[in-house]
Structure formats: structure tokens, C-alpha cells
Amino acid sequence: MPRTKKISEKKIRTGKTKAKAGLTIPVYGLDGKEKGTLELPKEIFSVEARPKLLAQYVRVYLANRRQGTASTKTRGEVTGSTRKIYRQKGTGRARHGDIKAPIYVGGGVVGGPSPRDFSLKLNKKQTRKALFYALTLKLQQKDILGLDNEFLTMKSKTKTAANFLKSLDLNKQRTLIVLQKMEKNNLLFSFRNLPKNSFIDAKSINAYEVLKNGKILIVQEALPVLVQHFLRKHQTS
Numbered sequence: 241m242p243r244t245k246k247i248s249e250k251k252i253r254t255g256k257t258k259a260k261a262g263l264t265i266p267v268y269g270l271d272g273k274e275k276g277t278l279e280l281p282k283e284i285f286s287v288e289a290r291p292k293l294l295a296q297y298v299r300v301y302l303a304n305r306r307q308g309t310a311s312t313k314t315r316g317e318v319t320g321s322t323r324k325i326y327r328q329k330g331t332g333r334a335r336h337g338d339i340k341a342p343i344y345v346g347g348g349v350v351g352g353p354s355p356r357d358f359s360l361k362l363n364k365k366q367t368r369k370a371l372f373y374a375l376t377l378k379l380q381q382k383d384i385l386g387l388d389n390e391f392l393t394m395k396s397k398t399k400t401a402a403n404f405l406k407s408l409d410l411n412k413q414r415t416l417i418v419l420q421k422m423e424k425n426n427l428l429f430s431f432r433n434l435p436k437n438s439f440i441d442a443k444s445i446n447a448y449e450v451l452k453n454g455k456i457l458i459v460q461e462a463l464p465v466l467v468q469h470f471l472r473k474h475q476t477s
Contacts, residue, residue, distance in 0.1 A: 416440060
């Protein structure tokens with residue numbers, strides 16, 4: 241009987257944790273004051289922890305960013321004379337063939353890089369789960385904030401954006417602003433000249449960008465797009 245009890249306790253510990261209901265984040269206005277809250281779907285922002293999957297995603301993401309275009313020429317590919325540079329015997333010097341040997345300047349390279357494909361594969365379901373776990377971590381650390389839609393129609397002034405970030409003590413850390421779509425708007429014009437700010441549209445957000453930045457600012461209009469793209473399209477996943 242004790243053995244049965246221990247197994248049942250282990251199942252409880254390692255089973256899927258129930259997502260918290262009523263997940264919300266504060267929504268701020270241009271003045272840096274809280275204007276309300278934004279409700280988040282638990283299916284995206286409160287998921288089971290999978291650190292190994294997240295580490296795997298980051299590895300694949302960085303590998304796929306490598307161009308793999310580094311290239312060198314061997315002595316057979318270097319353009320040059322094939323004539324023996326001096327006679328084999330009688331000079332007192334070492335034996336050499338053509339001028340394209342690796343020991344000469346301008347000669348071939350031994351063991352140098354050649355173009356190759358570094359890309360790795362990760363299926364779409366794993367990619368989505370990695371994103372959900374990254375967003376869950378950020379929410380647990382209280383690093384996700386909401387932006388009122390008035391930011392999209394604000395006056396295009398960098399000073400206004402700087403004052404807003406300073407009011408929330410966000411001017412000294414990397415910030416990712418999630419937009420409904422990447423288009424020219426006053427929010428983009430106001431924040432783009434400030435250091436440590438980056439932008440991404442709701443459909444292109446990924447776990448790497450979420451982890452790389454300290455704070456995530458989600459515009460109210462961007463949240464429905466994010467839910468539609470990553471959740472409602474994959475209800476059967």
C-alpha cells in the first residue's frame with residue numbers, strides 16, 4: 241500500500257497544472273497611469289512549464305539565422321601559375337611545387353569553411369508551445385503590460401514616448417512592443433528613435449524575441465490578432 245500511495249503522489253506532482261482563471265494585465269495610457277486591465281487567455285499565458293522545449297526552440301531559431309556563406313578556396317581553386325617555382329635540387333632550400341601552396345601568401349587554405357546549411361527543423365506545434373511558455377514566464381514575472389489604443393493616434397513626438405517609459409521605469413531595459421501589424425503609425429514614429437526598443441507584429445511574435453527583451457508591451461488591438469493567429473486557428477492541435 242505505501243508504494244501505491246507514493247506513485248499516486250508522483251502523478252499529482254508531474255501532471256498538468258490547472259491554468260489560473262481571470263488572467264489580466266494593467267493597461268496604461270500616455271500619461272503613464274493605469275487606465276484599466278486587459279484580460280488574457282489562459283491557453284496562451286498560463287501553460288505547463290516546458291523548459292527543455294524552450295531551450296530547443298532557441299537553439300533551432302539561432303541556427304536558422306546563420307547564413308552559412310563563409311567560404312575559402314583550396315589550393316586547387318586558387319587562380320595562379322602551376323609552374324614549379326624553382327628546381328628540386330641544388331638550391332639548398334626546401335622542396336616546393338607551385339606558388340598556390342597554403343604556406344604562401346595568396347595560396348589555398350587548409351581546412352577552411354565552405355558554404356553549408358545550418359538550418360534545423362521544429363514543427364509548428366512545438367513552436368507555438370514554446371511561445372506560450374515564454375509568454376507564461378513573462379507574465380509570472382510581471383513583465384507584460386498593456387498599452388491603450390490611444391498610443392496609435394498620439395502625436396508623433398519622441399519626448400512623449402520617452403516620458404512614458406520613464407514614468408514606468410522602462411527606459412533602461414529592452415522593450416518589445418507588440419503591434420496589430422507592422423505599419424507606419426505615430427506609436428512607431430515616437431518610439432523607434434529611443435534605444436532598446438523593438439517592434440513586432442502579433443502574427444510574427446516568437447519565443448526568442450519574448451525572452452530577449454525585458455518587458456513586453458502589448459497594444460490592445462494586437463491581443464485579438466495574437467489569439468486569432470496562434471489559438472483559434474489551431475483548436476484541434
